[in-house]
Amino acid sequence: MYASLSPEAIKWGLPPYDRARIERWTSNPTNSIILIARLEETVVGHLQVFQFPFDRRKGVAELFIYIHQDFQNAGLGTAMMMRAIELAKDQGLHRFGLTVVADNHRAIKVYEKVGFKKEGTARDTFYGDDERYHDEVQMGITL
Secondary structure, three states, X not given: OHHHOOOOOOOOOOOOOOHHHHHHHHHOOOOEEEEEEEEOOEEEEEEEEEEOOOHHXXXXXXXXXXXXXXXXXXXXXXXXXXXXXXXXXXXXXXXXXXXXXXXXXXXXXXXXHOOOEEEEEEEEEEEOOOOOEEEEEEEEEEO
């Protein structure tokens, strides 16, 4: 899936999406919730929740999600987020957060739709393909 993402689909992401990085993400399910959406044998979505392994961060996790461009705007991202929230509650997680580029309005809308709230803005922290700095929004949801 990552090899076939369009430049627009990864515009606000953090490449490279090489095999080594993806294997690091998915090879150790300890302290993680990993959701893969498939159409037959083709991966079309990947969501991952990383739980922090520190006592002072008990029950706290970070989330990321990628949806292949051919499957965006069809409710898949929302469905995957809802399922991740359900699984996180079942596992006793307390909260998770994420960081999103402020200009990624479509993603922010999905995050808000499932209950995330904007918690703050980090100014000029994402250097885009347009060779400009962009703000990032910190968002979170308490389960």
